[in-house]
Amino acid sequence: MMIPMVNEVVRCLEEGIIASPAEADMALVYGLGFPPFHGGAFRWLDTLGSAKYLDMAQQYQHLGALYEVPAGLRDKARHNEPYYPQVEPARPVDSLKTA
Numbered sequence: 001m002m003i004p005m006v007n008e009v010v011r012c013l014e015e016g017i018i019a020s021p022a023e024a025d026m027a028l029v030y031g032l033g034f035p036p037f038h039g040g041a042f043r044w045l046d047t048l049g050s051a052k053y054l055d056m057a058q059q060y061q062h063l064g065a066l067y068e069v070p071a072g073l074r075d076k077a078r079h080n081e082p083y084y085p086q087v088e089p090a091r092p093v094d095s096l097k098t099a
Contacts, residue, residue, distance in 0.1 A: 003057050004066040005034075007073070009041045013083075014072045021083040042083040050077035 009024050018024045025040020038044040045053055053069075054077040060067040076083070 003060055006041045006045065006053070007057070007066065007068065007070055010045075010070045010073045013042075014070055045073075046082040046084050049080075050082075051080065053077070 021042035028034035
């Protein structure tokens with residue numbers, strides 16, 4: 001059931017129905033009960049990797065249109081692009097200066 005949900009939310013972003021990945025992730029977690037430890041569909045895609053998701057999802061495309069991966073997601077997988085911008089990892093506490 002995750003594959004149709006992820007595909008549909010990606011289509012919503014591509015069609016301008018939602019404004020951002022963060023907007024969709026909040027709605028999925030708080031509105032539909034998407035597992036909060038995954039952070040939402042787009043955060044989950046970024047963690048898993050679009051290419052890995054594409055490989056997984058293509059196994060089910062024979063089940064119908066709901067399982068067809070959107071073109072934008074295919075492009076992201078091809079170019080290894082995340083939905084969220086990359087952030088620098090946190091610095092260790094001992095590297096912080098104190099007053």
